[in-house]
Amino acid sequence: METKHVVRALSALAQESRLAVYRLLVQAGPGGMPAGQIAEQLGIAPSSLSFHMKELAHAELVTVLQQGRFMIYSANYAAMNALLGFLTENCCGGNPCTPVRGRARKKVQEDKS
Numbered sequence: 001m002e003t004k005h006v007v008r009a010l011s012a013l014a015q016e017s018r019l020a021v022y023r024l025l026v027q028a029g030p031g032g033m034p035a036g037q038i039a040e041q042l043g044i045a046p047s048s049l050s051f052h053m054k055e056l057a058h059a060e061l062v063t064v065l066q067q068g069r070f071m072i073y074s075a076n077y078a079a080m081n082a083l084l085g086f087l088t089e090n091c092c093g094g095n096p097c098t099p100v101r102g103r104a105r106k107k108v109q110e111d112k113s
Contacts (some may be wrong), residue, residue, distance in 0.1 A: 032074030
């Protein structure tokens with residue numbers, strides 16, 4: 001994934017309503033959800049939702065399919081996986097990854113000894 005796409009995706013997700021929409025769509029699965037249902041579940045006005053969906057679509061994080069008069073939005077799982085891959089590339093410098101909490105706890109126990 002190119003850096004400019006990563007920046008665009010992270011920028012789109014760096015807003016509370018868009019992040020909530022995206023997480024809802026990821027949870028909904030490949031079938032997606034109609035815009036009205038998204039707005040209802042998250043308590044977002046339709047006009048605001050339209051703006052947020054445009055930002056997510058511009059970042060290629062969601063796809064939209066028009067079915068009659070309904071707009072069905074879905075998470076773009078390929079883009080999500082590419083973003084996660086970019087963020088975790090070279091993770092831990094080739095060492096096994098352990099939760100930070102586990103490392104911090106071990107350090108505290110060592111300090112107590």
